[in-house]
Amino acid sequence: MPKIVTLPGDGIGPEVTAAAVEVLREVAPDVTLEEHAIGGGAFDNHGDPFPQRTRDALQDADAVLLGTVGGAHDSPWNRLPRHQRPESGLLALRRALGCYANLRPVRVQPGLEHLSPLKPELARGVDILIVRELLGGIYFDGDRQIDGATAYNTMRYTTPEVERVARRAFWAAEQRRGRVTSVDKANVLEVSELWRRDVQALRDREYRSIHLNHEYVDSVAMLIVADPSRYDVIVTENLFGDILSDLAAVIPGSLGLMPSASLGDGPGLFEPIHGSAPDIAGQGVANPAAAIMSAGMLLRHGLGRSDAANVVDRAVAIALREHPTRDLGGRADTRTFTRAVLDAIGTPAVG
Numbered sequence: 133m134p135k136i137v138t139l140p141g142d143g144i145g146p147e148v149t150a151a152a153v154e155v156l157r158e159v160a161p162d163v164t165l166e167e168h169a170i171g172g173g174a175f176d177n178h179g180d181p182f183p184q185r186t187r188d189a190l191q192d193a194d195a196v197l198l199g200t201v202g203g204a205h206d207s208p209w210n211r212l213p214r215h216q217r218p219e220s221g222l223l224a225l226r227r228a229l230g231c232y233a234n235l236r237p238v239r240v241q242p243g244l245e246h247l248s249p250l251k252p253e254l255a256r257g258v259d260i261l262i263v264r265e266l267l268g269g270i271y272f273d274g275d276r277q278i279d280g281a282t283a284y285n286t287m288r289y290t291t292p293e294v295e296r297v298a299r300r301a302f303w304a305a306e307q308r309r310g311r312v313t314s315v316d317k318a319n320v321l322e323v324s325e326l327w328r329r330d331v332q333a334l335r336d337r338e339y340r341s342i343h344l345n346h347e348y349v350d351s352v353a354m355l356i357v358a359d360p361s362r363y364d365v366i367v368t369e370n371l372f373g374d375i376l377s378d379l380a381a382v383i384p385g386s387l388g389l390m391p392s393a394s395l396g397d398g399p400g401l402f403e404p405i406h407g408s409a410p411d412i413a414g415q416g417v418a419n420p421a422a423a424i425m426s427a428g429m430l431l432r433h434g435l436g437r438s439d440a441a442n443v444v445d446r447a448v449a450i451a452l453r454e455h456p457t458r459d460l461g462g463r464a465d466t467r468t469f470t471r472a473v474l475d476a477i478g479t480p481a482v483g
């Protein structure tokens with residue numbers, strides 16, 4: 133019986149995770165779910181944003197389902213030493229699981245173009261997979277400091293770090309349209325020069341059937357919304373991927389439609405890309421679609437259950453058509469939307 137560790141976290145995390153858990157129980161009733169603490173609440177209760185008990189629970193987990201961590205800008209959590217802050221708990225979790233490849237799909241489902249603020253002809257058919265490097269770069273390098281009026285962080289990558297995430301991107305592209313765009317800032321940064329060189333060399337050595345091109349991150353920030361259909365798989369380093377994926381959320385219509393899967397060599401981590409949304413937390417109005425779709429990715433990538441994952445994706449699309457949430461200009465609250473997903477799961481597919 134597969135064991136899934138759930139980590140609801142802070143803000144809207146518990147609200148959207150509860151929805152995803154309901155859906156998981158419906159489509160995978162044999163799975164064991166075990167809830168643990170992470171983030172700001174974990175610090176308040178256990179003095180650590182990634183407590184030892186949570187760390188221990190990962191040992192025999194098959195997959196991890198995460199909500200969100202963090203507080204508002206004026207939260208006391210933001211005045212803690214950095215290693216005690218909620219976000220540090222999340223980064224430590226990613227590192228503990230060794231999840232170096234973060235898959236962030238950006239998809240406009242047929243019939244849901246109207247949810248996008250882009251013109252329907254631009255939004256129609258968009259299907260991008262952003263592969264974000266998740267354990268390296270400026271997020272993790274030890275060389276960082278703030279001291280009086282001076283502060284620095286360093287962005288560092290090694291060839292093995294670049295190659296392992298690029299491999300995931302090439303592999304994904306082989307199952308899709310065979311195109312990879314590697315995004316960097318090689319016109320300015322040495323670290324991007326290495327990134328570009330290593331991605332190209334790997335393509336030339338092992339993935340000759342893949343069409344690879346390189347683009348600068350500033351240009352991609354424009355083109356991804358101006359002409360999103362030009363992209364199939366995008367592979368990029370940690371910080372660029374963080375920013376580009378929130379930007380890309382505009383294409384389907386909301387951060388609440390952006391799930392993710394973080395994969396390494398052990399159990400995967402599945403989480404919506406959005407944050408704890410302190411502005412709407414506790415009101416029961418968060419869009420749980422990204423969390424539910426993350427549970428779908430867990431079924432697909434974490435447990436190898438594609439059929440169940442397809443059922444979830446189809447049900448989410450139906451619920452979005454009939455009961456859009458407030459972030460999408462609709463009126464459905466979290467409960468109504470989740471109910472609609474559960475109802476759609478119970479309705480046999482036609483055709």
Ligand SMILES: NC(=O)c1ccc[n+]([C@@H]2O[C@H](COP(=O)([O-])OP(=O)(O)OC[C@H]3O[C@@H](n4cnc5c(N)ncnc54)[C@H](O)[C@@H]3O)[C@@H](O)[C@H]2O)c1
Nearest residue numbers: 200201202203387388405406407408409411412418419459
């Ligand atoms: N993976 C994570 O846990 C994660 C990711 C990003 C940010 N954060 C943390 O979350 C906190 C808030 O960050 P932020 O405000 O910059 O970003 P955010 O993603 O929490 O919110 C940005 C905006 O999007 C809206 N939004 C986000 N998710 C939504 C959903 N599911 N349904 C409806 N609306 C939604 C919010 O209401 C807000 O207006 C910070 O502490 C930050 O560090 C955590």
Ligand SMILES: CC(C)[C@H](C(=O)O)[C@@H](O)C(=O)O
Nearest residue numbers: 202219222223374405406407
């Ligand atoms: C909360 C933060 C550490 C995190 C990140 O920057 O990776 C978030 O923005 C994300 O996109 O998952």
Ligand SMILES: [Mg+2]
Nearest residue numbers: 374375378405
């Ligand atoms: Mg982010």
